[in-house]
Amino acid sequence: MNISDIDNGLFFLINHGTSNAIFDRVMPFITAKGYLLIIPYLLYVVYRVYQRQRTKDRLKALGLSLSSVLWGFVLSAFAFLLSDWLSNELKHIVMRIRPCNSLADVRLLVGCTKSYSMPSNHAANSFAATVVLYYFTRQYVSAVISIYPLAIAALVAFSRVYVGVHYPSDVVVGAFLGTATALVIIVLFRYALSRYRIKPHLTLLFSFLFAISVFRIYYILHGPLDLSPDEAHYWEWSRRLDLSYYSKGPMIAYLIYAGTSIFGDTILGIRIMAVIFSALSSIYMFRLVNHMYPQQTESNGQLIALSSAILLQIIPMFAPFGVIFTIDSPFIFFWILSLYLFYKAINSQDSAQRFWLLLGISIGLGLLTKYTMAFFYICAFLFLLFSEKRHFLKSSKLYTALLISFIVFSPVIIWNFQHDWVTIKHTAGQAHVSEGLKLSFKNFIGFIGSQIGAVTPIIFVAMFYALFKLNGKGILQNSFLLYFSIPVLVFFLLKSIHGKVQPNWAMTGYLTGIIAFAKYFINEHRIMNNISCSLFPSPKKSCNFRMGAIAFGIGLALFVSVIAHYPSIIKLPPKLDPSSRLRGWKELGVEVSRIYDSIQDEGEVFILSDRYQVSSELAFYVKGHPKTYCVNTGRRMNQYDLWPDMNSDALKIRQNKQGINTINAIFVRIDNVDMPRNVAVAFERYEKKLFQVYDRGYLLREYSIFICYNFKGINTVIPEVY
Structure with a gap:
């Protein structure tokens, strides 16, 4: 038995x-x-x-x-x-x-x-x-x-x-x-x-980060959000490691490769680094603030540090990057790490050289992550120029750090030299350089609205109030907060007059704003006492209405971040729900997998789209993670155009597998649309299937799926728009 x-x-x-x-x-x-x-x-x-x-x-x-x-x-x-x-x-x-x-x-x-x-x-x-x-x-x-x-x-x-x-x-x-x-x-x-x-404050921080990290891992595994198109595309990069890529540096691909090497090509493998880098960002925010305000009593100084580190986790502009792994998750970390190392370097005596070297490496890694890390140079220069630390502008240590950052960043330069400087062309296109001087009041208002919404209104206003009130006191630390915030925000504010600016482009400008907010409102004005006063009124307590508003603002930020994770709570229709972009891809993958299984016995099957977002999502969600393609039907250039196309792969298949002449394909487009002519003539015939995905009774997205037979070769068009 x-x-x-x-x-x-x-x-x-x-x-x-x-x-x-x-x-x-x-x-x-x-x-x-x-x-x-x-x-x-x-x-x-x-x-x-x-x-x-x-x-x-x-x-x-x-x-x-x-x-x-x-x-x-x-x-x-x-x-x-x-x-x-x-x-x-x-x-x-x-x-x-x-x-x-x-x-x-x-x-x-x-x-x-x-x-x-x-x-x-x-x-x-x-x-x-x-x-x-x-x-x-x-x-x-x-x-x-x-x-x-x-x-x-x-x-x-x-x-x-x-x-x-x-x-x-x-x-x-x-x-x-x-x-x-x-x-x-x-x-x-x-x-x-x-x-x-x-160490009460440090213990509270690590306990909080442990709890929220456990929740985030659970949410990644069982939450309602599929991979975002950008996450799926960066995962595609990680399957083809290189010195750099068309639109971004290679850091995101390397980090996803590390995650998937441990957890496999799974959603946890891709997103685990978001959990890690978000926690590290708060840890180094805590360390930075502790070092900035040593003259405070231990309790007060650590209260500012703890408040800053926790606010970083709950403000809607930053909270999603603890789950969704795009370039912004590591970028936030490298910016904060560079702030910490820079402040240590300009205020340390014994080991200053070591901090300058580490600063150069940190900035270089930040540049490999996101090119707007270059604003760190500008902010640091302005801070040194207008502060008592201006003598560092003549120091060889500063320029050694600058040189090291360029050396770390050099793979991107080498790659671009080999690929006709496509990243520069792409960046110029994103910046609307070719359009010349163009004023757009609509984009300007839209950018301001997006910033207020992402930071939440009360904290947004309070940050700027705190930055300028603290700077007026003539303290080095407070000037540091101002010069690593305002230049970034002003640049993108002015840029929004010329063209569309994404809400997250200016996010680093708010990092030192968080510290200013914590320093001015939470520490100096004892916000915790006012929260207690609001919850438990007493004739013996004097409640401060302004601080009650700040407490409400923090609560509102937390509420918005919760809703961002579970949008179904307020039942927004897909058109008003930003997270709808992260749903409906798994269902598409299941449907395409079913079609793939039904025709694979007839020969090889290619999977393609006319958008890199769809091609990347299909690569991840179709069974077996197949290689996918992105054909040009008049779009701008993307990374798929730099990889081998269907023609070259079809030739290899027919050469390596004797007797295989038939190559079919599944071509997917968003919305109910027709087959593009240049794709239609690449096959003998095709059939169209309309596939719709619903979410809570709403039509989330519909796809036109074309089942194409007998690939003959496609006329490859080199994109003219970057």
């Missing part, structure tokens, strides 16, 4: 052998709503906490005890969510079929879903939550009563077998997983508590 036979035997022993009329009524309730049985215990614990306080300082003791219990409640909920996630991930690895779907003669008392069986989420979640509750509440109740939550968890686990939806081994593994999750959370909490007594 093997383990499977024993498991089946125990299943039928519980499912049939223990059956009775009482259990038939009680167990379905426990399996569905067992959590309700915990509520009396929670109320009893709160009552016992209040009753036991007989000390002289009763209110203080009561507060400490309630704090411990509340931590227990919060961490219990966190353990529940974490266990549920881990259980689901493990289920898809084990892929065990439920007994109610695989065995005959099962007494099924509840619905039997098609989800996998090992481990039991109910068992895992129950034990995760109740073990944490037991740990935090056991001191307030008797030993017998303290095990009540664990008994409920055991009942929930037993009920899953009794009602016929899990094997005994499923609930045993679930119980072990839940208990292990709870113990890890308890150990981490104890460690954080010990560290908090030594």
